[in-house]
Amino acid sequence: MKQKKVRPSKTRIEERISEISTFNLTPGQGTTRPTFSEPYIAASKYLFDIMEGLGLETGVTCHGNMIATWEGENNQPGILLGSHIDSVPHGGNYDGVTGVIAAIEAVQCLKKEGFKPLKPVHIIVFAEEEGTTFGHMLVGSKASLGQITQKKLASLKNKEGKSYLECAEKFQKIFGKPLFDYIRPEMTRAMLELHVEQSVVLEEKNFQVGIVTEIAGAQEYIISIKGLANHAGATPMKFRLDAVAGLGEAIVGIEKTITKHKSPLGVATVGSVSCFPGAANIIAGEASFSLDIRDVKKENLEILERNMLSKIGKIMDKRNLSLEINRTSSSIPIVLDEGIRSLLEEVAEDNNIPVLKMPSGAVHDSAEIARFIPTGMIFVPSKNGRSHCSEEYTNAEDITQGCTILKETIRKLSLDQIFK
Numbered sequence: 154m155k156q157k158k159v160r161p162s163k164t165r166i167e168e169r170i171s172e173i174s175t176f177n178l179t180p181g182q183g184t185t186r187p188t189f190s191e192p193y194i195a196a197s198k199y200l201f202d203i204m205e206g207l208g209l210e211t212g213v214t215c216h217g218n219m220i221a222t223w224e225g226e227n228n229q230p231g232i233l234l235g236s237h238i239d240s241v242p243h244g245g246n247y248d249g250v251t252g253v254i255a256a257i258e259a260v261q262c263l264k265k266e267g268f269k270p271l272k273p274v275h276i277i278v279f280a281e282e283e284g285t286t287f288g289h290m291l292v293g294s295k296a297s298l299g300q301i302t303q304k305k306l307a308s309l310k311n312k313e314g315k316s317y318l319e320c321a322e323k324f325q326k327i328f329g330k331p332l333f334d335y336i337r338p339e340m341t342r343a344m345l346e347l348h349v350e351q352s353v354v355l356e357e358k359n360f361q362v363g364i365v366t367e368i369a370g371a372q373e374y375i376i377s378i379k380g381l382a383n384h385a386g387a388t389p390m391k392f393r394l395d396a397v398a399g400l401g402e403a404i405v406g407i408e409k410t411i412t413k414h415k416s417p418l419g420v421a422t423v424g425s426v427s428c429f430p431g432a433a434n435i436i437a438g439e440a441s442f443s444l445d446i447r448d449v450k451k452e453n454l455e456i457l458e459r460n461m462l463s464k465i466g467k468i469m470d471k472r473n474l475s476l477e478i479n480r481t482s483s484s485i486p487i488v489l490d491e492g493i494r495s496l497l498e499e500v501a502e503d504n505n506i507p508v509l510k511m512p513s514g515a516v517h518d519s520a521e522i523a524r525f526i527p528t529g530m531i532f533v534p535s536k537n538g539r540s541h542c543s544e545e546y547t548n549a550e551d552i553t554q555g556c557t558i559l560k561e562t563i564r565k566l567s568l569d570q571i572f573k
Protein backbone atom coordinates (compact mmCIF):
# COMPACT_ATOMS: atom_id res chain seq x y z
CA MET A 154 0.00 0.00 0.00
CA LYS A 155 1.28 3.44 -0.86
CA GLN A 156 1.90 5.52 2.28
CA LYS A 157 0.10 8.87 2.37
CA LYS A 158 2.41 11.89 2.32
CA VAL A 159 2.56 13.90 5.54
CA ARG A 160 2.55 17.69 5.07
CA PRO A 161 4.95 19.69 7.27
CA SER A 162 3.07 21.18 10.23
CA LYS A 163 2.78 24.93 10.15
CA THR A 164 1.80 25.05 13.84
CA ARG A 165 4.75 22.94 14.93
CA ILE A 166 7.18 25.04 12.88
CA GLU A 167 5.75 28.24 14.37
CA GLU A 168 5.85 26.90 17.94
CA ARG A 169 9.43 25.67 17.67
CA ILE A 170 10.76 28.92 16.19
CA SER A 171 8.98 30.82 18.92
CA GLU A 172 10.38 28.49 21.61
CA ILE A 173 13.96 28.98 20.35
CA SER A 174 13.45 32.76 20.41
CA THR A 175 13.15 32.56 24.22
CA PHE A 176 16.83 31.52 24.44
CA ASN A 177 18.04 35.09 24.19
CA LEU A 178 20.44 37.42 26.03
CA THR A 179 18.40 40.56 25.21
CA PRO A 180 14.67 39.86 25.59
CA GLY A 181 12.54 42.72 24.26
CA GLN A 182 15.46 44.11 22.24
CA GLY A 183 15.81 41.57 19.47
CA THR A 184 17.53 38.20 19.66
CA THR A 185 21.12 37.97 20.85
CA ARG A 186 22.42 34.41 20.89
CA PRO A 187 26.21 34.37 20.69
CA THR A 188 27.83 31.06 19.71
CA PHE A 189 28.38 28.77 22.74
CA SER A 190 26.73 31.28 25.15
CA GLU A 191 24.24 30.17 27.83
CA PRO A 192 21.17 30.77 25.60
CA TYR A 193 22.96 29.01 22.71
CA ILE A 194 23.53 25.94 24.89
CA ALA A 195 19.91 26.04 26.10
CA ALA A 196 18.64 26.27 22.50
CA SER A 197 20.91 23.37 21.54
CA LYS A 198 19.54 21.25 24.37
CA TYR A 199 16.01 22.03 23.19
CA LEU A 200 16.89 20.92 19.64
CA PHE A 201 18.82 17.82 20.71
CA ASP A 202 15.86 16.71 22.85
CA ILE A 203 13.56 16.93 19.81
CA MET A 204 16.03 15.19 17.51
CA GLU A 205 16.73 12.41 20.02
CA GLY A 206 12.97 12.01 20.40
CA LEU A 207 12.89 11.32 16.66
CA GLY A 208 15.45 8.56 17.14
CA LEU A 209 18.39 10.44 15.63
CA GLU A 210 21.96 9.82 16.78
CA THR A 211 23.29 13.12 18.15
CA GLY A 212 26.51 14.80 19.24
CA VAL A 213 28.83 17.80 18.89
CA THR A 214 31.93 17.75 16.67
CA CYS A 215 35.41 18.91 17.70
CA HIS A 216 34.56 22.18 15.90
CA GLY A 217 31.39 22.78 17.92
CA ASN A 218 28.94 21.78 15.17
CA MET A 219 25.85 19.86 16.25
CA ILE A 220 25.05 16.73 14.24
CA ALA A 221 21.97 14.51 14.33
CA THR A 222 22.01 11.46 12.09
CA TRP A 223 19.16 9.41 10.68
CA GLU A 224 20.84 6.19 9.66
CA GLY A 225 20.22 4.89 6.17
CA GLU A 226 20.47 1.34 4.93
CA ASN A 227 23.84 2.24 3.42
CA ASN A 228 26.17 4.24 5.61
CA GLN A 229 27.23 6.61 2.83
CA PRO A 230 27.15 8.90 0.95
CA GLY A 231 25.07 11.04 3.28
CA ILE A 232 22.71 13.94 2.73
CA LEU A 233 23.38 17.03 4.83
CA LEU A 234 20.67 19.41 5.99
CA GLY A 235 22.14 22.42 7.69
CA SER A 236 21.88 25.94 8.99
CA HIS A 237 22.75 27.80 12.20
CA ILE A 238 21.27 29.10 15.46
CA ASP A 239 23.79 31.80 16.44
CA SER A 240 22.54 35.36 15.93
CA VAL A 241 23.94 38.82 15.39
CA PRO A 242 23.48 41.17 18.39
CA HIS A 243 19.83 42.29 18.60
CA GLY A 244 18.96 40.22 15.54
CA GLY A 245 15.79 38.36 14.61
CA ASN A 246 14.16 35.00 15.33
CA TYR A 247 14.27 33.51 11.83
CA ASP A 248 17.80 33.82 10.43
CA GLY A 249 19.32 30.32 10.60
CA VAL A 250 16.76 28.95 13.05
CA THR A 251 14.16 28.58 10.26
CA GLY A 252 16.45 26.23 8.34
CA VAL A 253 17.21 24.09 11.37
CA ILE A 254 13.54 23.79 12.32
CA ALA A 255 12.57 23.05 8.69
CA ALA A 256 15.21 20.30 8.49
CA ILE A 257 13.88 18.69 11.68
CA GLU A 258 10.29 19.05 10.43
CA ALA A 259 11.16 17.42 7.10
CA VAL A 260 12.77 14.44 8.87
CA GLN A 261 9.89 14.19 11.33
CA CYS A 262 7.31 14.05 8.49
CA LEU A 263 9.29 11.48 6.49
CA LYS A 264 9.60 9.32 9.61
CA LYS A 265 5.87 9.59 10.25
CA GLU A 266 5.24 8.34 6.73
CA GLY A 267 7.35 5.30 7.55
CA PHE A 268 9.92 6.32 4.95
CA LYS A 269 13.27 4.51 5.12
CA PRO A 270 16.23 6.32 3.54
CA LEU A 271 18.88 4.32 1.74
CA LYS A 272 21.43 7.04 2.42
CA PRO A 273 21.91 8.55 5.88
CA VAL A 274 20.46 12.01 6.49
CA HIS A 275 22.43 14.33 8.78
CA ILE A 276 21.05 17.53 10.30
CA ILE A 277 23.97 19.86 11.04
CA VAL A 278 23.76 23.03 13.10
CA PHE A 279 26.89 24.92 12.13
CA ALA A 280 28.53 27.02 14.86
CA GLU A 281 29.45 30.71 14.47
CA GLU A 282 27.90 31.37 11.07
CA GLU A 283 27.48 35.09 11.73
CA GLY A 284 31.00 35.73 12.95
CA THR A 285 29.84 38.21 15.58
CA THR A 286 30.98 36.14 18.58
CA PHE A 287 34.52 35.23 17.49
CA GLY A 288 35.03 37.81 14.73
CA HIS A 289 35.19 35.32 11.89
CA MET A 290 32.27 34.24 9.70
CA LEU A 291 31.25 30.64 8.82
CA VAL A 292 33.71 29.10 11.28
CA GLY A 293 31.81 25.86 11.90
CA SER A 294 31.21 25.06 8.24
CA LYS A 295 34.76 25.98 7.19
CA ALA A 296 36.28 23.94 10.03
CA SER A 297 34.07 20.93 9.25
CA LEU A 298 35.68 20.85 5.80
CA GLY A 299 39.18 21.18 7.23
CA GLN A 300 39.45 24.74 5.94
CA ILE A 301 40.30 26.17 9.37
CA THR A 302 42.94 24.52 11.53
CA GLN A 303 42.48 23.69 15.21
CA LYS A 304 45.35 26.13 15.85
CA LYS A 305 43.39 28.93 14.20
CA LEU A 306 40.32 27.95 16.27
CA ALA A 307 42.45 28.34 19.39
CA SER A 308 43.41 31.87 18.33
CA LEU A 309 39.83 33.12 17.78
CA LYS A 310 38.58 34.76 20.98
CA ASN A 311 35.18 35.98 22.18
CA LYS A 312 34.56 39.14 24.25
CA GLU A 313 35.35 37.27 27.47
CA GLY A 314 38.74 36.25 26.06
CA LYS A 315 37.76 32.57 25.74
CA SER A 316 39.00 30.79 22.64
CA TYR A 317 36.68 29.18 20.10
CA LEU A 318 38.40 25.83 20.61
CA GLU A 319 38.02 25.96 24.38
CA CYS A 320 34.30 26.80 24.08
CA ALA A 321 33.72 24.12 21.43
CA GLU A 322 35.37 21.50 23.66
CA LYS A 323 33.16 22.50 26.58
CA PHE A 324 30.10 22.38 24.33
CA GLN A 325 31.07 18.89 23.16
CA LYS A 326 31.47 17.70 26.77
CA ILE A 327 27.83 18.61 27.47
CA PHE A 328 26.31 16.78 24.50
CA GLY A 329 28.84 14.06 23.62
CA LYS A 330 30.52 13.11 20.36
CA PRO A 331 28.71 12.54 17.05
CA LEU A 332 29.31 9.83 14.42
CA PHE A 333 31.83 12.03 12.57
CA ASP A 334 33.72 15.31 12.96
CA TYR A 335 34.62 16.16 9.38
CA ILE A 336 32.41 16.45 6.31
CA ARG A 337 34.14 14.36 3.67
CA PRO A 338 33.09 15.15 0.10
CA GLU A 339 33.55 11.54 -0.99
CA MET A 340 31.10 10.45 1.72
CA THR A 341 28.53 13.13 1.02
CA ARG A 342 25.95 13.15 -1.75
CA ALA A 343 24.49 16.62 -1.25
CA MET A 344 23.80 19.50 1.10
CA LEU A 345 20.45 21.30 1.37
CA GLU A 346 19.78 24.47 3.32
CA LEU A 347 16.52 26.31 3.76
CA HIS A 348 16.99 29.94 4.83
CA VAL A 349 15.07 33.20 5.07
CA GLU A 350 15.75 35.44 2.09
CA GLN A 351 16.79 38.55 4.07
CA SER A 352 15.72 40.77 1.17
CA VAL A 353 12.58 41.98 -0.62
CA VAL A 354 12.67 40.06 -3.90
CA LEU A 355 10.31 37.15 -3.08
CA GLU A 356 7.80 39.46 -1.43
CA GLU A 357 7.87 41.97 -4.28
CA LYS A 358 7.43 39.27 -6.89
CA ASN A 359 4.87 37.47 -4.79
CA PHE A 360 6.57 34.07 -4.44
CA GLN A 361 6.45 31.88 -1.33
CA VAL A 362 9.66 30.07 -2.21
CA GLY A 363 12.91 30.81 -4.04
CA ILE A 364 15.58 28.46 -5.38
CA VAL A 365 19.04 29.98 -5.05
CA THR A 366 21.20 30.02 -8.16
CA GLU A 367 24.38 31.60 -6.73
CA ILE A 368 25.62 33.01 -3.44
CA ALA A 369 27.49 36.29 -3.06
CA GLY A 370 31.02 36.35 -1.73
CA ALA A 371 31.96 38.71 1.08
CA GLN A 372 35.26 40.38 1.93
CA GLU A 373 35.49 41.86 5.40
CA TYR A 374 38.06 44.33 6.62
CA ILE A 375 39.07 46.37 9.63
CA ILE A 376 40.60 49.60 8.36
CA SER A 377 42.65 51.71 10.79
CA ILE A 378 43.65 55.31 10.21
CA LYS A 379 46.45 57.07 12.10
CA GLY A 380 46.71 60.85 12.36
CA LEU A 381 47.84 63.01 15.24
CA ALA A 382 45.90 63.69 18.43
CA ASN A 383 45.88 67.39 19.27
CA HIS A 384 44.06 70.26 20.98
CA ALA A 385 40.63 71.01 19.43
CA GLY A 386 40.91 74.74 20.19
CA ALA A 387 44.57 75.58 19.67
CA THR A 388 45.30 73.62 16.46
CA PRO A 389 44.54 75.56 13.23
CA MET A 390 42.60 73.60 10.62
CA LYS A 391 45.45 73.39 8.14
CA PHE A 392 47.83 71.79 10.66
CA ARG A 393 45.50 68.98 11.58
CA LEU A 394 45.94 65.27 10.90
CA ASP A 395 42.40 64.39 11.84
CA ALA A 396 41.74 60.65 11.73
CA VAL A 397 37.95 61.06 12.09
CA ALA A 398 37.78 63.52 9.19
CA GLY A 399 39.68 60.94 7.10
CA LEU A 400 37.25 58.24 8.20
CA GLY A 401 34.29 60.42 7.16
CA GLU A 402 35.71 61.05 3.70
CA ALA A 403 36.53 57.36 3.30
CA ILE A 404 32.93 56.37 4.00
CA VAL A 405 31.64 58.86 1.42
CA GLY A 406 34.26 57.51 -1.01
CA ILE A 407 33.03 53.95 -0.44
CA GLU A 408 29.47 54.99 -1.32
CA LYS A 409 30.66 56.78 -4.44
CA THR A 410 32.64 53.73 -5.57
CA ILE A 411 29.54 51.56 -5.24
CA THR A 412 27.39 53.89 -7.34
CA LYS A 413 29.99 53.72 -10.13
CA HIS A 414 30.20 49.90 -9.94
CA LYS A 415 28.67 48.13 -12.91
CA SER A 416 27.10 45.21 -11.03
CA PRO A 417 23.68 45.93 -9.47
CA LEU A 418 24.30 43.25 -6.85
CA GLY A 419 27.51 44.81 -5.53
CA VAL A 420 27.18 46.30 -2.03
CA ALA A 421 29.47 47.72 0.64
CA THR A 422 28.78 48.48 4.29
CA VAL A 423 30.60 50.30 7.07
CA GLY A 424 28.74 48.89 10.06
CA SER A 425 31.07 49.81 12.90
CA VAL A 426 33.30 52.83 13.57
CA SER A 427 35.45 53.91 16.50
CA CYS A 428 37.97 56.61 17.33
CA PHE A 429 40.63 57.30 19.92
CA PRO A 430 40.83 59.00 22.35
CA GLY A 431 37.18 59.85 21.59
CA ALA A 432 36.66 63.15 23.43
CA ALA A 433 34.83 66.27 22.23
CA ASN A 434 37.85 68.56 22.70
CA ILE A 435 40.54 66.34 21.16
CA ILE A 436 41.27 65.92 17.45
CA ALA A 437 41.21 62.13 17.13
CA GLY A 438 44.63 60.61 16.50
CA GLU A 439 43.24 57.22 15.54
CA ALA A 440 40.07 55.98 13.91
CA SER A 441 38.98 52.64 12.56
CA PHE A 442 36.02 51.15 10.75
CA SER A 443 34.74 47.83 9.45
CA LEU A 444 34.20 47.37 5.74
CA ASP A 445 32.09 44.59 4.26
CA ILE A 446 32.10 44.25 0.44
CA ARG A 447 29.89 41.77 -1.46
CA ASP A 448 28.96 40.70 -4.96
CA VAL A 449 27.60 37.53 -6.58
CA LYS A 450 30.21 37.43 -9.38
CA LYS A 451 33.85 36.77 -8.51
CA GLU A 452 35.28 39.19 -11.11
CA ASN A 453 32.91 41.95 -9.98
CA LEU A 454 33.80 41.41 -6.35
CA GLU A 455 37.51 41.66 -7.15
CA ILE A 456 37.03 44.89 -9.12
CA LEU A 457 34.91 46.38 -6.37
CA GLU A 458 37.42 45.47 -3.70
CA ARG A 459 40.36 46.85 -5.69
CA ASN A 460 38.60 50.14 -6.52
CA MET A 461 37.42 50.64 -2.98
CA LEU A 462 40.77 50.06 -1.30
CA SER A 463 42.54 52.26 -3.84
CA LYS A 464 39.99 55.06 -3.25
CA ILE A 465 40.53 54.86 0.51
CA GLY A 466 44.31 54.86 -0.01
CA LYS A 467 44.14 58.03 -2.14
CA ILE A 468 42.00 59.84 0.44
CA MET A 469 44.51 59.04 3.21
CA ASP A 470 47.49 60.09 1.04
CA LYS A 471 45.85 63.41 0.32
CA ARG A 472 45.25 63.97 4.04
CA ASN A 473 48.69 62.72 5.12
CA LEU A 474 47.13 60.05 7.27
CA SER A 475 48.57 56.58 7.55
CA LEU A 476 46.49 53.55 6.80
CA GLU A 477 46.44 49.92 7.91
CA ILE A 478 44.17 47.44 6.14
CA ASN A 479 43.41 44.05 7.72
CA ARG A 480 41.23 41.50 5.98
CA THR A 481 39.31 39.67 8.73
CA SER A 482 37.35 37.22 6.60
CA SER A 483 36.83 36.25 3.03
CA SER A 484 34.45 34.09 1.06
CA ILE A 485 34.22 33.86 -2.72
CA PRO A 486 30.94 33.93 -4.69
CA ILE A 487 29.72 30.51 -5.72
CA VAL A 488 27.30 29.10 -8.31
CA LEU A 489 25.17 26.33 -6.80
CA ASP A 490 25.05 22.83 -8.30
CA GLU A 491 22.87 22.62 -11.37
CA GLY A 492 21.74 19.05 -10.76
CA ILE A 493 20.46 19.85 -7.27
CA ARG A 494 18.88 23.07 -8.51
CA SER A 495 16.89 21.30 -11.20
CA LEU A 496 15.89 18.58 -8.73
CA LEU A 497 14.53 21.25 -6.37
CA GLU A 498 12.63 22.87 -9.26
CA GLU A 499 11.22 19.53 -10.35
CA VAL A 500 10.07 18.72 -6.81
CA ALA A 501 8.47 22.19 -6.53
CA GLU A 502 6.57 21.58 -9.76
CA ASP A 503 5.42 18.12 -8.65
CA ASN A 504 4.03 19.75 -5.51
CA ASN A 505 2.46 22.70 -7.33
CA ILE A 506 4.64 25.26 -5.59
CA PRO A 507 5.76 28.10 -7.90
CA VAL A 508 9.40 29.06 -7.26
CA LEU A 509 11.58 31.98 -8.23
CA LYS A 510 15.17 31.32 -9.29
CA MET A 511 17.33 33.97 -7.62
CA PRO A 512 20.83 34.84 -6.38
CA SER A 513 21.58 35.27 -2.68
CA GLY A 514 23.20 38.54 -1.61
CA ALA A 515 23.75 37.17 1.89
CA VAL A 516 26.50 34.64 2.60
CA HIS A 517 25.56 31.28 4.11
CA ASP A 518 27.25 28.10 5.37
CA SER A 519 26.03 26.53 2.13
CA ALA A 520 28.43 28.76 0.20
CA GLU A 521 31.36 27.05 1.95
CA ILE A 522 29.96 23.54 1.60
CA ALA A 523 29.12 24.17 -2.09
CA ARG A 524 32.81 24.52 -2.88
CA PHE A 525 33.17 20.76 -2.25
CA ILE A 526 29.72 19.19 -2.30
CA PRO A 527 26.66 19.56 -4.62
CA THR A 528 24.53 22.04 -2.71
CA GLY A 529 21.05 23.51 -2.98
CA MET A 530 19.36 26.37 -1.13
CA ILE A 531 15.69 27.11 -0.65
CA PHE A 532 14.63 30.66 0.26
CA VAL A 533 11.47 31.77 2.03
CA PRO A 534 10.42 35.46 2.12
CA SER A 535 11.44 37.97 4.79
CA LYS A 536 8.67 40.45 5.62
CA ASN A 537 9.58 43.88 4.19
CA GLY A 538 13.01 42.42 3.45
CA ARG A 539 14.03 43.02 7.07
CA SER A 540 16.71 40.84 8.66
CA HIS A 541 19.43 41.03 11.33
CA CYS A 542 16.95 43.12 13.36
CA SER A 543 14.10 42.45 15.78
CA GLU A 544 11.48 43.06 13.06
CA GLU A 545 12.70 40.00 11.11
CA TYR A 546 9.64 37.84 10.27
CA THR A 547 8.73 34.99 7.95
CA ASN A 548 5.22 33.64 7.60
CA ALA A 549 4.94 30.03 8.83
CA GLU A 550 2.86 29.08 5.78
CA ASP A 551 5.73 30.12 3.52
CA ILE A 552 8.17 28.08 5.62
CA THR A 553 5.81 25.10 5.34
CA GLN A 554 5.86 25.37 1.54
CA GLY A 555 9.67 25.59 1.49
CA CYS A 556 9.82 22.67 3.92
CA THR A 557 7.64 20.56 1.61
CA ILE A 558 10.21 21.03 -1.16
CA LEU A 559 13.02 20.25 1.28
CA LYS A 560 11.30 17.08 2.47
CA GLU A 561 10.49 15.74 -0.98
CA THR A 562 14.01 16.49 -2.21
CA ILE A 563 15.49 14.58 0.72
CA ARG A 564 13.26 11.65 -0.20
CA LYS A 565 14.46 11.64 -3.80
CA LEU A 566 18.12 12.11 -2.94
CA SER A 567 18.13 9.53 -0.18
CA LEU A 568 16.61 6.90 -2.43
CA ASP A 569 19.11 7.72 -5.14
CA GLN A 570 16.39 7.64 -7.75
CA ILE A 571 17.96 10.36 -9.76
CA PHE A 572 21.64 10.46 -9.01
CA LYS A 573 24.33 7.88 -8.69
Ligand SMILES: [Zn+2]
Binds near residue numbers: 248282
Ligand atom coordinates in the same frame (compact mmCIF):
# COMPACT_ATOMS: atom_id res chain seq x y z
ZN1 LIG B 1 21.77 32.95 8.40
